[in-house]
Structures are given as C-alpha cells and as structure tokens.
Amino acid sequence: MDHHTALFDLLGDLARRRYQLAERYFSKIGLNHTEARLLTLLSQEGGTATQDRLSGLLFVDRSNAGRALKRLERDRYVIRKKDDSDKRTNxxxxxxxxxxxxxxxxxxxxxxxKNFLGNLSDQNAATIVNMLEKAT
Known part of the structure; x- marks a missing residue:
C-alpha cells in the first residue's frame, strides 16, 4: 500500500474513532455528537443561524440536521422559527x-x-496540523 492510501485509510479510522469517543462523552449530558456540534456552531455564529447555514457548516444534508434540531428543540436547547423576511427559511x-x-x-x-491524542506533544501536533493544512 502506498503512503497516500495508508494516510487516507488512517484519517478515516481516526474520524470513526473520534466520532465514537464523542458519542460516548456527550451522552453524559444527554446529547449526541451531532447535537453537541450544532450547539457549538450555533454559539460560534452568535446564537442565531439558518438551518441551511448550520447544515452546511456540519457538512450534512438538511434532513440530518433537521432531525438533530428537532431533538434539540424538543429538549429546549434551541428555538426554531420562520424568518420574517423569508418564510421558506428556518x-x-x-x-x-x-x-x-x-x-x-x-x-x-x-x-x-486528551483521551484521543494521549501524550502527543504540542510540537508534534503543530507539525501534523501544518502538514494536513497543506493537503487541503
């Protein structure tokens, strides 16, 4: 296997491991990974955003974001309403x-x-970040 393919496979494995770990940790507060990400993104957007914007930031389709938002709304983490200037927009x-x-x-x-990266030094983390940024 060439190094590019090995890196590609490793990134996929790391993404799955990260997702599973986040699911386990966020369940402690009654959220799943997607719901926690939505709340974080919404906070970063100043507390209000369109559903389409949030879907785009999550890199998921509207229906996936909609299901998570429905749960967040049901549990009173968020409020969804129609945009006064465009009734098609939530x-x-x-x-x-x-x-x-x-x-x-x-x-x-x-x-x-801390759990995911263990004892990886800041210097090694910075090196990896710089290398991955070059690939994007």
Missing part, C-alpha cells in the same frame, strides 16, 4: 439551556482531546 436560535450546555460541551471536548 431560523435557529440557541435557548438558555443551550447556552448553559456550551460550557459542558467545551469541558467534555477538552477531555475527548
């Missing part, structure tokens, strides 16, 4: 419970990173 707004969850999500993400 606006998503983070609610008080969602804002409170952001701190917990951030703490869990720190734990996930």
């Amino acid at each position: 606006l998503v707004e983070i609610d008080a419970r969602g804002r409170d969850a952001i701190g917990e999500i951030s703490k869990l993400k720190t734990e996930i990173v």
